[in-house]
Amino acid sequence: MSHTFIEQLAAVGAQAPSADNCQPWTLHWTGRALEVAYASRHPDTNVFDADSHATLLAVGGVAENLSMALAANGVDGAWRWSGGASQPYGELAVSAPLPDTFVAPSGPARRHTNRLPYQSTALPADVLAHAGAAREGGNRTVVLTEPDARECLVQLVRQCAQARFCNQDLHRWLFGSLRHTPQEVAQGDGLDMNTLGLPPGGRAMLALMSSWKRMEALNRIGAYKLLAHTETQLLSAAPALVCVVGPEERYGTLDAGRLLTRVWTELNLAGVAVQPYYVVTDQVNRLFAGTLPAGFDPWIWIAQRDLARLLGLAEGEMLHMILRVGFPAREPVRSRRLPLAQLFTSAD
Ligand SMILES: Cc1cc2nc3c(=O)[nH]c(=O)nc-3n(C[C@H](O)[C@H](O)[C@H](O)COP(=O)(O)O)c2cc1C
Incomplete structure (x- = not known):
């Protein structure tokens, strides 16, 4: 060979x-x-x-x-x-x-991942129909374009993002992933700060949040709510959201990864920008694993019940990923390997 x-x-x-x-x-x-x-x-x-x-x-x-x-x-x-x-x-x-x-x-x-704002222009019907018809194993896609349905999903993301910003393990993981200097970026993994599309003041905000003790103090005055709101602003403005859903088991998830990557690749090849949002799936998984921060279990229970209704999930099915999609306004910095x-x- x-x-x-x-x-x-x-x-x-x-x-x-x-x-x-x-x-x-x-x-x-x-x-x-x-x-x-x-x-x-x-x-x-x-x-x-x-x-x-x-x-x-x-x-x-x-x-x-x-x-x-x-x-x-x-x-x-x-x-x-x-x-x-x-x-x-x-x-x-x-x-x-x-x-x-x-x-x-x-x-x-x-x-690639594009975390920048997108154009508000609607995507062509054939592009959305193609994305909505994608299947792999027991997995499928659900495309949301109606404003009410999109807003309902955004609310669920916001609820889950609040739990995420109160979780010390996820805080350590995020700040361990960030790559600040050219030398750190050149190592080829993690999140290059330049790929995050941070608004003015964003770096200073992240620096402020980098200590968990400070984050805890800020959370006591409601910072997690503000951060969750900020995190969902671009999602609210997107013309469509594509959800990958399917069986909640090991092989189903491997197939969901295939479907996610295929749909994402095809959208990028059609000139459509994509950003995945994992926070809802992650918090629902944490609910079942018992690793949510104190006080959030009831909220995530409600979120997962509402999610099942919104996306028409059958028993044994889950949301694997949400994709924010739209025509790009700018090309992002690309991550390395x-x-x-x-x-x-x-x-x-
Ligand atoms: C399981 C999973 C979860 C992810 N969650 C998010 C997310 O919540 N927000 C985000 O902006 N990107 C998310 N991403 C995108 C990755 O950060 C991205 O794929 C990685 O940085 C490599 O960059 P690339 O997609 O441009 O190649 C996720 C990707 C995967 C596979």
Whole structure:
């Protein structure tokens, strides 16, 4: 097998999205198949372990990118996922012989997060219909364009964001992810401050919030409500919201990651900007895991009941992700990736 071909294939896989750009994966070429396994990159601040929902979504995204890359090269591949919670998650067996040159698929390198304001112009009906018809396994998309439905979802995001800003673990995780200096950014993971699209005063605000003790004091005078309100302003202004929903189990989540990455990539290829919002899913998961900050359980119960009604969730289904979509007003700074040598190994 061509080593360069497999290396380039792995590099496309690694362009997948992940929570705070934590890139919780490694790829290993066995000589026959590409294995995808978990990598805990910053254990001192990490909140998402190998079997967490956010990690499984990201791994599904790697799988989708790898499938797109094989398709672009006319190569067949067969996925085999491990049972239970074992590692590696699974492997992609690749059919020989491989082409001499690798053709990069157009989607994965174009897909990106845009956290800037979007134009308020409505998106074309065919673009929304295409996004709304996407399916993977038991997962589907729900597109909200009606102002009342969008506002209802925004309220739920606001409620969940309030809980998020009162959570010390999530505070440590966010501030551990931020990359301030060019040297920090050059390491290739985490959230480059320049990708956040912060408004004037935003950096000073973040600096103020960076100490948990100060954050707790600010929260006592209601800062978490103000922050949650600010966090949802762009969401309120978006012409459409796309929700990825489906079964609340391990394989369902891997499929949801595939669907999320496919829909997001196709929207970006159609010139549509995308920003994911994970806060509702995360707080609902924390409700069931018992890791919400004190006092928030009743609020998140209500949020998840209202969410099920709004999105028409059946028993055993959940919201995997919300996407804010719209035509971009400006191009954002793009996030980086870790050097391939840090995540790819080969037995060849
Ligand atoms: C599970 C998951 C949760 C995410 N949550 C958010 C979020 O709440 N807000 C946000 O702006 N981006 C979110 N993102 C986007 C990531 O921050 C982004 O994919 C990562 O920084 C890499 O940047 P890129 O998408 O431009 O390649 C999330 C992505 C994933 C896979």
